[in-house]
Amino acid sequence: MAEVAAPPYRVIPIVPALKPGAMEGLKPFIASEKINEAIGFPGQLVEDWHDRAIARMGELLSKYRSLKVYMDACVHCGACSDKCHYFIGTQDPKNMPVARQDLMRSVYRRYFTLPGKLFPKLVGARDLTREVLDEWYSYFNQCSECRRCSVFCPYGIDTAEVTMAAREILDSVGYGQKYSNEIIGKVHRIGNNLGLPGPALTDTLEGLEEDVKDATGIDVRFPMDVKGADVLLITPSADFFAEPHIDSLVGYAKVFHATGTSWTLSSMASEAGNFGMFIGNYDQLRKIAMRIREVALELGVKRIVVGECGHAWRVAYSFWNTLTGVGDGADPNDRFAQMLQKQLDHRYKQPTHICEFTWDMIERGALSFNKEANDKHIITFHDSCNVARGSRMGDFAGGQFEIPRNIIKAVANNFVEMSPETTREQTFCCGGGGGLLTDDLIDLRVKGALPRMEVLQQVVDEHGVNFMATICAICKAQFTKVLPIYGFDRRTVGGVHQLVSNAIILGDK
Amino acid sequence: MADILFAILFYFATLMFVVGLLYRINTYWRTPAPLLIPTTPAPTTQTGVVLRMTREVVFFESLFKANLWTWSMGWLFHASLALVLVRHLRYFTEPVWGWVAVAQPFGMYAGLTMLLGLCGLWARRLFVERIRYISTPSDHLMLALLVGIAASGLLMTFVTHADVVGVKNFFQSWMQFSIGALPGDPVLYIHLLSVAVLLVIFPISKLLHAPGVFFSPSRNQADNPREKRHIAAWAAEMEK
Numbered sequence: 001m002a003e004v005a006a007p008p009y010r011v012i013p014i015v016p017a018l019k020p021g022a023m024e025g026l027k028p029f030i031a032s033e034k035i036n037e038a039i040g041f042p043g044q045l046v047e048d049w050h051d052r053a054i055a056r057m058g059e060l061l062s063k064y065r066s067l068k069v070y071m072d073a074c075v076h077c078g079a080c081s082d083k084c085h086y087f088i089g090t091q092d093p094k095n096m097p098v099a100r101q102d103l104m105r106s107v108y109r110r111y112f113t114l115p116g117k118l119f120p121k122l123v124g125a126r127d128l129t130r131e132v133l134d135e136w137y138s139y140f141n142q143c144s145e146c147r148r149c150s151v152f153c154p155y156g157i158d159t160a161e162v163t164m165a166a167r168e169i170l171d172s173v174g175y176g177q178k179y180s181n182e183i184i185g186k187v188h189r190i191g192n193n194l195g196l197p198g199p200a201l202t203d204t205l206e207g208l209e210e211d212v213k214d215a216t217g218i219d220v221r222f223p224m225d226v227k228g229a230d231v232l233l234i235t236p237s238a239d240f241f242a243e244p245h246i247d248s249l250v251g252y253a254k255v256f257h258a259t260g261t262s263w264t265l266s267s268m269a270s271e272a273g274n275f276g277m278f279i280g281n282y283d284q285l286r287k288i289a290m291r292i293r294e295v296a297l298e299l300g301v302k303r304i305v306v307g308e309c310g311h312a313w314r315v316a317y318s319f320w321n322t323l324t325g326v327g328d329g330a331d332p333n334d335r336f337a338q339m340l341q342k343q344l345d346h347r348y349k350q351p352t353h354i355c356e357f358t359w360d361m362i363e364r365g366a367l368s369f370n371k372e373a374n375d376k377h378i379i380t381f382h383d384s385c386n387v388a389r390g391s392r393m394g395d396f397a398g399g400q401f402e403i404p405r406n407i408i409k410a411v412a413n414n415f416v417e418m419s420p421e422t423t424r425e426q427t428f429c430c431g432g433g434g435g436l437l438t439d440d441l442i443d444l445r446v447k448g449a450l451p452r453m454e455v456l457q458q459v460v461d462e463h464g465v466n467f468m469a470t471i472c473a474i475c476k477a478q479f480t481k482v483l484p485i486y487g488f489d490r491r492t493v494g495g496v497h498q499l500v501s502n503a504i505i506l507g508d509k
Numbered sequence: 510m511a512d513i514l515f516a517i518l519f520y521f522a523t524l525m526f527v528v529g530l531l532y533r534i535n536t537y538w539r540t541p542a543p544l545l546i547p548t549t550p551a552p553t554t555q556t557g558v559v560l561r562m563t564r565e566v567v568f569f570e571s572l573f574k575a576n577l578w579t580w581s582m583g584w585l586f587h588a589s590l591a592l593v594l595v596r597h598l599r600y601f602t603e604p605v606w607g608w609v610a611v612a613q614p615f616g617m618y619a620g621l622t623m624l625l626g627l628c629g630l631w632a633r634r635l636f637v638e639r640i641r642y643i644s645t646p647s648d649h650l651m652l653a654l655l656v657g658i659a660a661s662g663l664l665m666t667f668v669t670h671a672d673v674v675g676v677k678n679f680f681q682s683w684m685q686f687s688i689g690a691l692p693g694d695p696v697l698y699i700h701l702l703s704v705a706v707l708l709v710i711f712p713i714s715k716l717l718h719a720p721g722v723f724f725s726p727s728r729n730q731a732d733n734p735r736e737k738r739h740i741a742a743w744a745a746e747m748e749k
């Protein structure tokens with residue numbers, strides 16, 4: 001992908017001028033008939049797509065208060081208009097959150113509101129034509145569902161909800177996106193997004209045990225499908241083989257080893273990611289999450305811990321209890337949830353993020369570190385969007401910001417923050433989230449990374465930062481690809497548990 | 510003749526406003542929110558949610574983070590409007606409530622700041638490229654309508670000095686379902702007509718942001734998904 005060029009940094013990072021139509025032609029590959037049908041969608045665009053799309057939209061409006069309120073409440077104030085990384089990077093006005101929402105709102109007004117039926121031009125209402133549908137496909141696949149716009153909206157309108165609804169409508173008429181739908185097929189067929197079959201996984205884990213043994217002289221285990229283990233680790237499948245992800249997997253295993261925790265991975269649920277959220281389909285979201293419930297029941301685990309993955313943690317933290325009962329506080333008559341909740345150990349939050357697990361162990365004094373092992377790194381932390389704005393860690397609001405930073409500071413000596421307008425709740429998406437981490441969208445991904453690259457450059461120049469830690473598989477994959485295009489070393493990005501792994505002192509437990 | 514027309518117009522407009530708004534609120538109320546989606550960091554308790562919503566509605570907290578110009582003009586307009594509305598309660602209360610009487614001089618000048626806020630917002634809509642791009646004709650008309658209401662009101666307060674006693678008598682009768690005499694004042698006609706239009710379009714336009722904000726799941730949900738199971742009726746059906 002050498003032909004893709006990085007856009008220049010903005011001299012003063014102000015709002016860019018509009019370039020209407022800049023990303024108009026951009027479309028990710030359309031899902032094939034086989035891919036769509038495998039997950040229950042029409043194979044290709046159906047004849048009566050117009051009527052079915054409007055009917056589906058009506059159904060979603062009655063099932064999701066978010067969509068209903070968000071379609072009505074926008075006043076076009078423009079608070080969100082300069083907040084999207086894709087708008088900043090592409091300058092295409094339709095990548096302004098409000099304009100992206102309006103692609104759907106204009107149709108909503110035409111078919112579901114009185115003024116739109118009577119005076120469409122006046123209120124910006126449009127018929128759902130083939131051109132509009134194509135525009136939906138293009139621009140709703142240029143949103144990474146990162147929720148940055150929702151932080152700034154005076155009504156909390158979350159474009160991610162609108163994007164999810166739009167993708168759901170598109171899927172329902174056979175106009176699905178290849179990357180996401182293919183992956184959902186794989187997770188059902190094989191157990192994970194990358195399509196790694198059980199035996200390959202076992203091989204990989206055995207190889208890892210040997211590598212760690214060679215490096216440390218200690219037998220750190222990577223157990224698979226162990227009945228009666230205390231902890232079930234659910235982690236993104238990229239952790240099993242991709243760089244730098246795998247270094248964090250080694251980190252988790254070392255933490256479990258050093259704390260004497262009995263744990264296991266699962267070959268059936270070897271994936272934390274849940275692309276059902278990206279396409280806004282509740283059935284898929286639920287079905288993919290159900291694998292974890294089934295495995296937890298089958299193995300009889302007491303705790304479910306989730307590895308470093310942004311949207312997976314949002315789904316796990318915010319949705320698992322709803323979808324599958326992984327959590328606490330179900331009604332006593334709720335037999336479905338109680339079945340699992342009775343088994344789980346409620347002295348701990350269910351599910352637990354791996355950072356919560358590690359930080360808890362650090363606070364208890366169960367782990368010790370040789371911080372100097374990380375002295376070659378000057379570290380900064382990139383808050384991953386879905387963790388930052390769609391989840392929490394610990395007992396207090398904002399724990400998702402503090403806990404990973406606390407871990408980094410506990411295992412390393414050199415830590416600096418990036419500009420505060422780009423971290424914590426105001427963090428920028430890496431540019432590859434929300435089902436866009438595919439080569440057919442590389443141009444968008446490079447441009448969308450611009451705001452993060454600008455502030456990374458600042459701390460590189462001012463503090464010599466050479467390591468950007470993050471806790472998301474997509475961030476890691478996206479930055480590995482995009483960093484070189486902006487002139488950085490691809491190994492600048494890595495996991496928090498990669499740093500833990502470097503510094504942890506393993507006993508002989 | 511004008512007396513009867515305006516009386517009927519206001520019965521109609523009030524009915525549309527009240528029924529329309531109740532219908533909308535009922536729809537929002539009854540539409541389920543199947544997933545917990547507060548924009549985090551979010552309060553973990555209901556009390557925290559009330560505080561967050563209060564900050565949002567009273568101070569426009571999110572807008573403050575987003576853009577100071579829009580925030581200052583928007584907040585100025587809304588706060589002024591609130592004072593102006595309070596001031597107008599004197600037409601509908603007899604004797605006038607004490608705190609409404611106290612607010613009178615503030616409400617008078619709030620009319621000016623309301624107009625200022627509106628002009629600031631309109632300027633932004635006209636001169637900032639991004640905001641111009643997203644504006645529809647109705648966005649401009651809405652501002653025109655509000656500017657018309659504010660300007661005609663100010664004109665009566667400071668220049669033409671409308672017969673406020675006459676107006677009050679008219680609305681006192683109107684509230685008793687009888688038709689009194691409305692002062693024959695063209696500026697007053699414009700003012701009342703614009704207000705009636707605003708009432709009618711309120712429940713079918715973007716003015717629904719007012720009730721909508723209270724139903725926005727990203728703002729009104731507590732962040733407690735691990736502690737308590739949240740499930741919508743239609744989603745619970747899938748477990749049977």
